[in-house]
Amino acid sequence: MQYSSIFWWTILWVVSWGVIGGVVTRKVFLRKDLDTSNATLGGSVIGAAFGPIGLIPLWVRVPEITRVMITLSSLVVIGIVAAAFANADPDNNCVSNGSFVASQVTNGLIIGIIYGLMALGLTLIFSILGLVSFAHGAFYMVGGMLVYYIVNVWFPGTHPLIGVFGACVLTFMLGAIFERLFLTPMYDGRVERPVEYGILVTFGLSFTLTYLVAAVAGSNPVKVRRFFDFPRIRLPDASDPWLIKTSRGNMELFDTVSISNPRFVAAVLSILVLLGLLFFLHRTWTGKGLRAVSQDQDAAAITGINPNRMNMLAFSLGCMIAALSGAVLVQAFSWLPIVGQIPEMRSFVIVVLGGLGSLPGAFVGGILVGLVEAAGTGCVPNAQKASSYIPAYGMIILTIMLLLRPMGLFGRKFASGAHGKF
Structure with missing residues (x-):
């Protein structure tokens, strides 16, 4: 036009x-x-x-x-x-249809919360190890696949949340083993160029996991049943429009905003994980040790904190969080061995947008990207083109942010030997 x-x-x-x-x-x-x-x-x-x-x-x-x-x-x-x-x-829906705008904003907020969870693991790894993990998308994919196999293949009839817990345990162990075997040379002086070495070995891990899962699971998409069904309610009972109406797989607010059950459950679980992670980092001695290492590794070592153990814990937690984000979304999307590629790219965008090493920045950046994608897909007149442009919206926001504030929304200058502060 x-x-x-x-x-x-x-x-x-x-x-x-x-x-x-x-x-x-x-x-x-x-x-x-x-x-x-x-x-x-x-x-x-x-x-x-x-x-x-x-x-x-x-x-x-x-x-x-x-x-x-x-x-x-x-x-x-x-x-x-x-x-x-x-x-x-x-005549654009974003101008003429208030209900459509409310629905897009709500769903953008929900998917943005899930994006934030995806980026938390990457931020945690970078904050402690100074490593940009290119295996992040592979762990995201593995988390969803493990839930599928635990619930549908290995232990049929198991509740999906038990599958999520099992996926977290297995990916935490896998991350710890990989860190001990392949990442330790980065910070004990055995590698001349540790940054390049870290990129190569994590990329190799991503390649290995992706094609190993493809060999085992095949190319057919898989999916897990909903974790929970909404109870059938309508409040108030005799009013129209209603405040809340739910069916087994959907929720409607004010007769305008429609929320998918799987995405809503995934967003709630993401918020609980964020709160749990913040409690761990700020209220436990181990979490405080991680924060100390993220600020200054040398000073932390002087106080008796073992940076090598913190490195292993940070990488394992980061891998587990990446897998957890996939585990909670396998109920919402069809799962393939290559499903982690776009989320990995999106996580890089979110981490840089929020500020390298900032956990609040990662979460806020995820919400911002979710809202921008929802606005873009809803306001572009051609729906087919709008959907194909989804990966580009985050890149546009990232480009603008790098031009205006290269350190990101919550970025800051770090102490010598540190990679972040949260």
Whole structure:
């Protein structure tokens, strides 16, 4: 369709002042020897939202750019762009159908929570070992396959949650064995180029696991039954529209928002895992040891913490969390040996977007990617094209973030010998 000149002038205004704000604000902060970590991102969104009205006071007074300022300005930019699209295409579902928008946002939030769980394991491994694991997608796939085999093949009739627990135990053990056998040379001086070595051995593990599972399971897709069925309820009983209505595999809120049972259950389990991981890291001695190693390995070793044991624990936990994210989703999607490739790529995007080494950043980045994908697939008029573009939406957000804030949303500068802080 042909968009009006008003639409293009609006987009040109937003982009132009965004670029001007990002470039000039950083130069102003550098000239005055101020912290520039938020200068490019803050200047860009303030410029895109308010133009010279917002930028001139920012350059003259040079206040601290807070996350509140960035968030509010970002919301204004989203509103301006949405209004431009509404004026250009008033029949688009994202403009004319409030129920559709609510449903897309809700489902984007739910799938974003699951994305966040996928990225947590990768973040944990990088924070402790400084290793970008290319076996992350393979463990995601293995987790789902193990649940299928435990529930449907090895122990028929077993509840899927027992299969999830079994998959977690097995992948934790596999991660520990692999770390002891192949990753120990990275940090004991036996390898001249440890970064390249880590990439190669994890890629080799991914290749091995993928084709080993393909040889055992074949090329036919598999799936596991729903973990739980919703009870059949309708609240309030005699009102229309209702507040909540559930069937065995679906939930409807306010007669507008439809939520899939498998995705809802997976999101709830993901939140529980996140809370459990945070409790472990902040309330247990072992978790505090992991946090200490993530901040400064040398200082942690001086206090009596064994960095090698923490490395093994971190890699094993990261592999287990990756497998867990696949284990909770095998009820929602058909599972193949190659199913981990796109989630692995998405996890890399989320980790960089949230900030390397930041657990909250990984979770927030996952939610952001989920919302962007939901908005993209819902607002593009051609549904078939919109679905094929799903992997690209995260890359677009990543590109913008790298230009405006290379360290990510929650990234920070690390101490010597450290790779993250959570």
